[in-house]
Amino acid sequence: MEISNAKQVINITPELQARIDELLSHYPADKRKSALLPILHDVQDAHDNWLSIELQDKVAEIIGIQPIEVYEVVSFYTMYNQKPIGKFMFEFCRTSCCAVRGTEDLMEYTCSKLGVQEGEVTPDGMFQVVGVECLGACGYAPMMQLGDYYKEHLTKEKIDTIIDDCRAGKIDLHKQAITE
Incomplete structure (x- = not known):
């Protein structure tokens, strides 16, 4: 434990x-x-x-x-956290379908963009990037979970937008509400 x-x-x-x-x-x-x-x-x-x-x-x-x-x-259960985590935890699926579609490259890109290694929390406490087992959305690969919601068909551009939206306070982790 x-x-x-x-x-x-x-x-x-x-x-x-x-x-x-x-x-x-x-x-x-x-x-x-x-x-x-x-x-x-x-x-x-x-x-x-x-x-x-x-x-x-x-x-x-x-x-x-x-x-x-x-x-x-x-x-x-991995859904329970035993230590402080980033406000926005990017949980990338790294099983077969997502791996074949480039999830590892996207994780590396995200970590590089945020200046952290996998599992680390950014100094401002905002972000954390982790790899997880199958999230059961193979048809939408590569994908990740952010809060209660899936972000699907990921690209570097989509990652950039998600990070910007998180920083701007546009992401509600529990209601999927994006405000303008």
Whole structure:
């Protein structure tokens, strides 16, 4: 399990607690652990998109399970981040279809343009480039995930536009809204 030394402010707001309670209400009292994945998503979204050990402990306490049960899930799934990440994480699919269509070159181009190596966060905390396993959109290769959305049929020009839109505040990672 990867562990970060970064400090994280834990803030379970009344709105977040209400959402957690709503998720838990879908399960019998002895099956509360079944709500763990969606709770982790919401908690992560509310905490700069990462889950410190302390925050994972808080989730375990809220659900009423052992902390190790949360650690096991967070360390297994790549969608949960165990250390601070860039605000905009470019997750490039690097399996067969995307690889054949040039995803490695696009990752290198993006890293070069941002001045980072794969996995590093830019000094301003805005960007991170990572390679991931199949995102299940082979017909749209090469592609990447940005927040909750796919960016498909990528080219260097499209990468430039996406980076510019992110810097300009035009990308909403959760609603795919691009504002003019």
